[in-house]
Amino acid sequence: MRRSAGPREGVYLYGERGEKYLDFASGIAVNLLGHGHPVLTKAIQDQAATLMHVSNLYGSPQGEALAQRIVDLTFADTVFFTNSGAEAVECAIKTARRYHHAKGNAHKHDLITFSNAFHGRTMATISATNQEKLRDGFAPLLPGFKVVEFDNLEQALAAIDDNTAGFLLEPVQGEGGIRPASKEFIQGLRKVCDERDLMLVFDEVQCGVARTGTLYAYEQYGVEPDILASAKGIGGGFPMGACLATEKAASGMVIGTHGSTYGGNPLAMAAGQAVFDVVANDEFLGHVRQMGDRLRAALEQMIPNHDQLFDSVRGMGLMLGIKMKTDSRAFVNWLRGQGILAVAAGDNVMRVLPPLTIDERHIREFVEGLSEAASIYEVPEAA
Ligand SMILES: *Cc1c(COP(=O)(O)O)cnc(C)c1O
Numbered sequence: 192m193r194r195s196a197g198p199r200e201g202v203y204l205y206g207e208r209g210e211k212y213l214d215f216a217s218g219i220a221v222n223l224l225g226h227g228h229p230v231l232t233k234a235i236q237d238q239a240a241t242l243m244h245v246s247n248l249y250g251s252p253q254g255e256a257l258a259q260r261i262v263d264l265t266f267a268d269t270v271f272f273t274n275s276g277a278e279a280v281e282c283a284i285k286t287a288r289r290y291h292h293a294k295g296n297a298h299k300h301d302l303i304t305f306s307n308a309f310h311g312r313t314m315a316t317i318s319a320t321n322q323e324k325l326r327d328g329f330a331p332l333l334p335g336f337k338v339v340e341f342d343n344l345e346q347a348l349a350a351i352d353d354n355t356a357g358f359l360l361e362p363v364q365g366e367g368g369i370r371p372a373s374k375e376f377i378q379g380l381r382k383v384c385d386e387r388d389l390m391l392v393f394d395e396v397q398c399g400v401a402r403t404g405t406l407y408a409y410e411q412y413g414v415e416p417d418i419l420a421s422a423k424g425i426g427g428g429f430p431m432g433a434c435l436a437t438e439k440a441a442s443g444m445v446i447g448t449h450g451s452t453y454g455g456n457p458l459a460m461a462a463g464q465a466v467f468d469v470v471a472n473d474e475f476l477g478h479v480r481q482m483g484d485r486l487r488a489a490l491e492q493m494i495p496n497h498d499q500l501f502d503s504v505r506g507m508g509l510m511l512g513i514k515m516k517t518d519s520r521a522f523v524n525w526l527r528g529q530g531i532l533a534v535a536a537g538d539n540v541m542r543v544l545p546p547l548t549i550d551e552r553h554i555r556e557f558v559e560g561l562s563e564a565a566s567i568y569e570v571p572e573a574a
Contacts, residue, residue, distance in 0.1 A: 201225025215545040216532040223424040225546035231465040238461035254455035266415035267435035272455035276396035276422030277311025279432035287390040289443030302359045305341035307367030344379040357390030365397035368538030369512025381414040392418040400424035401470040404480035404508030429462035483508040489558040497565040512540040529564040
């Protein structure tokens with residue numbers, strides 16, 4: 192059933208009994224080429240048959256090639272490959288601390304982070320958020336994080352003290368409910384980081400790699416970070432991540448300070464190259480922006496017909512969220528039974544994260560299906 196999967200068919204999933212789903216979840220913003228994309232599949236097949244893993248003991252031409260490509264396309268001068276998003280964020284945190292350590296300022300170890308952030312599930316990354324559901328039962332958490340309100344520049348600036356290493360944030364919050372930070376906020380953080388020699392660390396694990404219509408979301412804010420964590424879409428479904436940094440920011444990360452057994456293995460690098468082959472060009476990014484505009488417009492037009500359920504649309508590119516007036520998790524679970532996949536998020540938001548390869552027909556099918564579903568949905572009684 193999956194055999195013919197090309198860019199158009201790859202937007203569908205099939206259950207065990209053959210039931211068909213329109214996949215606007217993409218495995219949580221991961222399958223940005225959909226399922227079974229021929230370029231990605233072939234790259235992984237060919238590489239798997241050639242060489243999967245040798246460890247970083249011998250160097251990796253595949254890793255060097257992909258790192259060079261990312262350096263050419265972004266603010267970064269250097270790239271460290273990981274196997275997941277949380278590991279990329281961990282590397283980013285270590286890089287920020289180590290920068291100050293190498294300058295003789297080891298006391299500058301605190302990162303200022305933001306409410307409702309999601310940075311992963313490791314000890315450091317759950318310590319970097321104030322979300323109780325991520326932290327409950329895992330005390331003691333790691334020190335070195337100070338959480339202030341997201342998108343509140345005044346609070347962020349007031350939190351700086353002599354121990355501050357920098358700021359860690361998602362320019363567009365994902366799990367927290369698809370919340371793009373304002374330009375003033377991001378630019379204000381950049382300015383203070385320049386003035387006070389602090390590290391601006393972006394977690395673009397969810398919003399990066401073409402999802403918002405530019406290769407990375409920071410491009411739309413008119414600033415560059417010092418360090419950036421990337422993952423999810425970067426392997427198109429193959430588990431990998433990357434920590435990008437400027438030469439200056441990475442100056443403390445000398446040989447021997449950090450490492451990963453699997454990170455940068457040839458198989459993951461082949462997947463990453465295939466993803467960049469498809470997405471890292473103006474035509475594809477223009478397609479994402481156009482589809483994002485159309486999907487958003489269609490949703491905005493549909494919402495007033497179901498205003499008991501839906502409030503508004505927010506987000507950037509094909510990273511959209513529908514703010515709901517009822518429990519979004521219950522609705523998204525129910526919607527699956529109607530053959531439509533989306534993802535719940537905080538703040539009663541339903542995340543709409545289709546493969547970036549969608550066309551107009553998928554948009555129409557999604558919005559019509561969602562509208563039909565909304566008209567028969569019965570809001571469950573509050574428990
Ligand atoms: C998913 C996510 C992570 C964690 O990635 P994993 O691959 O699950 O470790 C970190 N930050 C953000 C913004 C994410 O969306």
